[in-house]
Amino acid sequence: MRRRTLLRRSGALALGLSTSVLASSTADSPVATADSDESYEPLGRVAVDGAAEAVVGDAGETVYLATTTGFAVVDVSDPADPSLRFEEASIEVDGDPLLEILDVKVDGDRLVVPGPANESSNYPFHGFVCYDVSDPGDPEPVDEPYETGFHIHNCYLEGEILYVVANGRSENPLVVYNVGDGIEEIGRWSLAERDPGWKDVDWRTRYLHDVYVHDDVAYLAHWNAGTYLLDVSDPGTPASLSHVAETTLERTLEIEDDTEARLGLPGNDHYAAVDETGDLLAVGREAWATGGAEPDGPGGIDLYDVSESTAPELQGSIEPPAAVDESYEAGLWTTAHNFELWDGVLYSSWYRGGVNVYDVSDPTSPRALAWWRDPKTAGFWTARVAEPGETFVASSTPAIPNAPTDGALYTFPLAAGEQTEPPSLLEPDTAVPEGESGTPTGRSETGNAGDADGNRKARDPSLSVTARRRAVGRRSRSRDRRRRS
Template sequence: MPVEAAAEAVVGDGGETAYLATMTGFATVDVSDPTDPTVLVDREVEIGDRPLSNILDVSVDGDRLVVAGPANFGYEPMGFRCYDVSDPADPIPAGEYETGYHIHNCYLEGDLLFVAENDFDTDTNALAIFDVADGIERIGSWSLLDRDPGWRDRPFLGRYLHDVYVQDDLAYLPYWNAGTYLVDVSDPTAPEYVSHVADTTLEAQQGVAREDAVYGLPGNDHYAAVDDTGDLMAVGREAWATSGDPDRPGGIDLYDVSDTAEPVHRGSIDPPRADDETYAGRRWTTSHNFEFRDGRLYSSWYRGGVKIHDVSDPSEPEELTWWRDADETAFWTAQVLEPGETFVASSTEAIPRTSLDGALYTFPIERGTTVVDDGFDADSPSNGSESDGADDSVPGFTGAAALVGGAAGLEWLRRRGNGNVQD
């Protein structure tokens, strides 16, 4: 189903409604019949009577939806708005908050909103915690730089808090090259460090050039989540070939966190491959967002498609399902709709200089592989060091200073030589 400017998608608790970020607002979609999804609302968002733009993330829990943005530098206003979505066809505004910093991602857990606070002006990379139960009040924060101040000497985007996931009073914080941090938020006014995992070290990063540090492996912790039990954690690495080592897109690593103080790496899921794996190549097959459910991992890989893996033995993840049509889709996330039956995936149109269309797809949960012949010659990647003229926006998504509304604006974004695209 076409959804213009689609980015993140989340599924409501009842499994009958999907909520999508749409650059200038959000859409609610009735997915009660997965074969015939229907848009209920496509709404723009304002904060302080000014339009909020560059919206890439939404989060829902129960009857509350949060829409946050902008996802990158250079836009105003900045903040989030809450909605009562007890009737998804008629969302009711339920409070707004202007932050003064952009919000790339957030996570709603009950009455608490966890926000990635990356403030370039103050050189801050922190987790901000808000109570949104009755009004909106900031009540706590936690920062990588307070614990490991040496990271302040590395590029801002190389220690960026990219996303937030919370389950059972633990926050999982992917801090790009600094690693993924587990933080106890049982007292949201005083979060405490528990442990972290990392694919590289501060010492190893000292001599790394900015482009390699921000776009290439190792590192690039982009998204993290745990399974239903909280014992298995996945860390997705959004990366491109930069002539570094390894010189390929990022995959997903699996960790045993049954002892949260001592995570242990158990296995990995490799990315699909492409003939050109650089950022500028626009073939993007790196890991993006995902979800655990009932021993399976539902994952998105931009133009690499969507996959399901059986991760009941994380040392040997088994690929069950792969669907890809790289000429038509670039998947942002995969989310279970009805356990054992269906899942949904949002496809974005924002990869620079492509002609993709935003959409929401529904899929049956079944074994099999469907890969449309898309001309990707993955047997011999020609990964050069060509730069895409990347600017100081967050690696990967919409580095435009302003977003022109509607189709004309999206076309401008596609053609822009240094437009970045990352959730």
């Protein structure tokens, strides 16, 4: 594809608002424990218009955010007082705007800004722009903007190699670029070639939503097709290693409603990432209640042992927070979104369900450590470690339909604790005005494992992937019987 000329707009500065929390260490917890006299609260907050994905720079003091029409740089060196250091409010390429920027990625001094995130003929330019961020307060374009010809929902940058999800109606490949000295496509991997049967389903149901790379293995969250592990030791020739899935091609083909297949469980592999050892994989599922067969409701997070990358083994699961309305159009949105695993801890975002921190040092028995939410102002897109052992950050997005949430970046302590009187997710006044009430059953508002009060237990971690598929098959047959009746 041809390269095009970038037109730059202005940068801006802003101040942050902050609150504080005290913490003390304990020997039996992977994070500190909040002082008993203190509520678990954010350390700080700074408004960021249009915020979506957030990533942390190598030094842990700088956060880069996608902001729909551009990107922002936030200084978190003082987590109690984060500040907006730079903002590119608008990016133009040959006079055409780069729009719907929902993702950015950084590695070292290189930042990649892709877009648009979704298919639309209204967006003239489809591609990405690379920046030199050796001075985070003054990013400079590197090379000319690169036009791909397809929308880019997400990408991953590792050194000079850029992995891009490329979705189209005919196929949904992973495309690999070298962006070190100029920009050049060097490789591809395609689900349509590995499992051609998936070409028979709606392209959005087999959507390649995200890619994560660690130690020469790429993890592809491929919606209902599952999550694929690829060997990318030679990034020009990605090769399949293994695959985990909540559903099957056959099951997906049986669903008559494409909307239900895209929005409802099982399936919906949305985001996948491993910890720093590469041994523990988490797969988040973005889903909503559709009125279909069980399971029906928001998506949670599954944990897999991938110490042997060719033979993943399911370990445990984390349930989403329950909400008064869990539908897509008018619901509260408490499904899993983006997260990070580090040193036995999972830092997770659940849109208006808040941020939750889990001890996953024993992945067969995840344990909630801390959670915080404010569903009337914050809808969390992602959670990322800033300073290991000290702080993490989470971005709030205004992009949730019919929701009053603000664009912002929050900083949090790595401390175990509870929010004092957290806003309920089960009260009708929490939902958007046009939402239908109806308290769901079987899950707690914090998304913990089941308990003696009747909340649903997390799925049996001893179940193998094969056993899980058999369970899906049983649900499918039960659903078919209801349809025939």
